[in-house]
Amino acid sequence: MATMKEIARQTGVSVSTVSLVLNNRDEGRVKPHIAQQVRQTAERLGYAPNPLARSLRTSRTKILGFISEEIATTPFAGGIILGSQDAASTLGYMMITVNTDGVSNEDDEIAALQRYGVDGFLYAKMSNRLAQIPQSITDYPVVLVDATSEGHRFPSIQPDEFRIGYDATKCLIEAGCKKIAYIGCDDDMPAQIGRLQGYRQALEDAGLHFDECRTIAIGGHGPALSAVSKLFDNERPDGFFCFNDARAWYVYECAARRGLEIGRDISVVGVDNHRVFAETLHPRLTTVELPHYEMGYWAVCRLVSEIEHRPPSSFIMPATTAQMPALDAPAPASIHCTLINKESVARQA
Amino acid sequence: MATMKEIARQTGVSVSTVSLVLNNRDEGRVKPHIAQQVRQTAERLGYAPNPLARSLRTSRTKILGFISEEIATTPFAGGIILGSQDAASTLGYMMITVNTDGVSNEDDEIAALQRYGVDGFLYAKMSNRLAQIPQSITDYPVVLVDATSEGHRFPSIQPDEFRIGYDATKCLIEAGCKKIAYIGCDDDMPAQIGRLQGYRQALEDAGLHFDECRTIAIGGHGPALSAVSKLFDNERPDGFFCFNDARAWYVYECAARRGLEIGRDISVVGVDNHRVFAETLHPRLTTVELPHYEMGYWAVCRLVSEIEHRPPSSFIMPATTAQMPALDAPAPASIHCTLINKESVARQA
């Protein structure tokens, strides 16, 4: 690993000059001619700055701390991490991810991150819910991911839940469905509330009647399957909007048992269904993909913009539909979600 | 953040003395009395060493690099990362994870990790296959996870594939199955080879006939479902050993369409089926859980033992069935997998 010292020696200048040049602070301070030389030897030696040594002076490590509660074990979380890492990488940062199972070790993990001098924190949840930010990080730059802080005290990146519900329902309506069920979960988190509102709004806009009987809120275990079964038999819905994978699975099972085929006999729009599943078993299944990757990506951009006090507009936009939220936006920004398989999806009525 | 300097000042000694004491090198070099005092002020100030500053002298950062190819997007990968991080955390290390989609950016990511001075690398794959270790990391300590290096040039942690196949098949046999199918994938990786061998061996040991017709190798898309369908109708197997989730889903679908219930009419043992799925829809489903967490955990232990030149026996054993592989083991170590739901699982014949 080449050092500035070595470059200085080989170029015949002092280390400070090298530092100035390689940090692009040579404008009118170093003769273009000599700056040129410095850059050349740096190039030749394949110089790369040692961020750790630099941090000793600047107290900026270019390391970001990613705090997640066992989020890493879901494929969704993976998307967030992936996006964060890509953004971090392009912006010249590194990410250290820590898992905090519940709250027991959270403080320790945070302390460890602080010892490594992280410049800021990403605080991610598995599903858009209210989050309690630990006291110990409140005077660092913090950005929430897929979570909301009480009183919106911290910037956060989250999906546009209302629109998820609206788009999904609209998609079913356009496919010709008349009796659309909502298979939700038994927890009143922001995600569910927003989607349900979107669902109702879409029905209303289409002049369809909202019927409480067609929405169910089920947990992850036991009686859930029979609840869905009952819904199938009592209401005979022709369209299903499912809160998530786990909820959608019940629908698949019930449909298969009744000999109903997704995309022909009934239509299903799920949120975040596993691609492999959707693409192989039910090719006509419509999926609302949560913008996990984008959320991670923009969260990091937001965080870095906070750390470096630069406007968000200076960030590179990747080829996604997501927009960088305004830095001075008072309310938490939300990200639009895209429907995949939109064409081939629903009932070919 | 308290520094040694501050401790020295408050205790009335020099920084060197503090350093000696806090690194436990004071034996016979510093008066016990004064050492005691140093430790006290350190405690009082909540001192924690700055690993980055330390690294400047020692060129040991206590940072580990985790290289994975888009592994982070699967829940399985999550387990590995989780395990690695837990181990790293207990051993006083930090992990920086990078994703390399394919090979394009691999060198860049590695270079970045090297700039941050990682002490060693974990190189993880998504499924036990042959891996090509990048030249750039070959003179660092490296441990492979769920992968095999050509010629076993690097230590690796991987599941005991043979035993996975053996146990799964045996479990089906014990449940009374006579015609056991193997639903594999169309790729000859170490994982598949080992499991298939285990499958055959288990059949043989039970005096059952191995029939090529009952094993299929399918890809992830299109014709796979009809292939399984055909197998159902032609062979009418009463037990299924599935290579993975994606393969198992085909079986669930076919069964549901025929009104067959898992655990009553047919038995299924899958590898790494999603818990939520297994536990809700098919409570009697048997799952072979890949020891992802353990693999990650032990991989880090192995790596650290290499970095610090200390024997593996000095590592803390977590409460799992996994054994720490011997440091001097010539062949790659493998980890036993455990069956979950074993009791409630298979056919109640």
Place this chain on the structure above:
DNA sequence: GTGAAAGCGCTAACAG
């Protein structure tokens, strides 16, 4: 036994 001093790679005042 203990402290002074040097140096890891880098940045930032300040001279000149």
Place this chain on the structure above:
DNA sequence: CTGTTAGCGCTTTCAC
């Protein structure tokens, strides 16, 4: 315009 100097937090000789 450029170099000298000091110092970030820590380890490590080497004198005393």
